[in-house]
Amino acid sequence: EPEVTQTPSHQVTQMGQEVILRCVPISNHLYFYWYRQILGQKVEFLVSFYNNEISEKSEIFDDQFSVERPDGSNFTLKIRSTKLEDSAMYFCASSGDRGVGANVLTFGAGSRLTVL
Amino acid sequence: DQQVKQNSPSLSVQEGRISILNCDYTNSMFDYFLWYKKYPAEGPTFLISISSIKDKNEDGRFTVFLNKSAKHLSLHIVPSQPGDSAVYFCAASEASGTYKYIFGTGTRLKVLA
Numbered sequence: 001e002p003e004v005t006q007t008p009s010h011q012v013t014q015m016g017q018e019v020i021l022r023c024v025p026i027s028n029h030l031y032f033y034w035y036r037q038i039l040g041q042k043v044e045f046l047v048s049f050y051n052n053e054i055s056e057k058s059e060i061f062d063d064q065f066s067v068e069r070p071d072g073s074n075f076t077l078k079i080r081s082t083k084l085e086d087s088a089m090y091f092c093a094s095s096g097d098r099g100v101g102a103n104v105l106t107f108g109a110g111s112r113l114t115v116l
Numbered sequence: 117d118q119q120v121k122q123n124s125p126s127l128s129v130q131e132g133r134i135s136i137l138n139c140d141y142t143n144s145m146f147d148y149f150l151w152y153k154k155y156p157a158e159g160p161t162f163l164i165s166i167s168s169i170k171d172k173n174e175d176g177r178f179t180v181f182l183n184k185s186a187k188h189l190s191l192h193i194v195p196s197q198p199g200d201s202a203v204y205f206c207a208a209s210e211a212s213g214t215y216k217y218i219f220g221t222g223t224r225l226k227v228l229a
Contacts, residue, residue: 004159031214042221043160043205048214055214091159095215103148103167103215107159 002026004108006092012114013082021077021111023092032075033093033105034067036060043091049075082115089113119143120208122220130228135193137223139206142187146218147211151180151191153202154222160205164191196227 005024013019025032034046048055049067066078075094079086089112093105121140129135139149147168152160166173166180166189173180179192193200203224207217 006159033214035219043207043219045216045218048216050214056216093159103209103211104150104162104165105215105217106162107152109159110157 002106004092004094004106006090006108006111008111009109010112010114012116015084015115016081019079019082019086019113021079021090021092021113023075023077023108024073025075025092025094026096026106027073029094029096029106031055031095032067032069033095034077035091035093035107036088037091037110038085038088046077046090079113082113084115087113087115118221119146120206120218120220122204122206122223124223125221126224126226128226128228129196131198132195135191135196135200135225135227137191137193137204137206137225139189139191139220140187141189141208143208143210143218144187145210146208148209148215148217149180149182149189150207150209150217151178152205152207152219153200154205155202163204193225196225198227198229201225201227 007022032049037043047057047061064080089110092108150165151163154160164178182189203222206220209215209217
């Protein structure tokens with residue numbers, strides 16, 4: 001069964017460092033998402049991406065965050081200067097074209113980010 | 117801004133019985149609703165969906181009911197199995213643009229053997 005893969009599974013970084021989280025969405029999917037879950041809290045929407053541009057972003061997704069689809073297969077989330085409160089599990093998700101499974105998101109296993 | 121609420125943080129059910137997980141929402145513009153199951157250290161796994169034009173959708177042991185007037189949906193699992201023990205999230209989205217799902221806080225289901 002097709003799956004969304006994320007790397008790394010766990011990253012520990014010092015506050016102020018840049019972090020890049022990588023995702024390989026399902027190959028024929030067109031919509032890409034990043035969500036995060038702070039320990040003990042709910043899964044929160046960060047950003048959606050379609051046709052090589054951001055479609056929507058939440059208030060959490062400030063100037064420290066950026067997304068990119070550099071080579072047509074990877075989808076990355078960059079945090080420019082990490083803060084302690086960025087510690088969370090980051091989930092990548094993708095969905096198909098409109099009308100064919102576009103409304104169902106398939107999630108990856110997540111990347112745990114720990115900022116010290 | 118809790119647009120999607122799951123008021124029961126946990127639920128325990130005997131194996132073989134019905135599990136009913138509830139979810140309430142406030143945004144009348146929501147058109148699509150999903151239920152996800154999540155195990156620790158894994159991503160959410162899609163279970164079942166329902167759109168606002170329906171009031172019920174069934175898939176095997178899982179049935180989702182939608183009451184638009186009450187802005188309430190529920191997930192029924194019959195019969196419950198120990199492997200169903202996980203955290204269940206409901207998520208809701210409007211139909212415009214990309215599907216920006218708003219998740220509830222989750223209900224931890226424990227199915228007792």
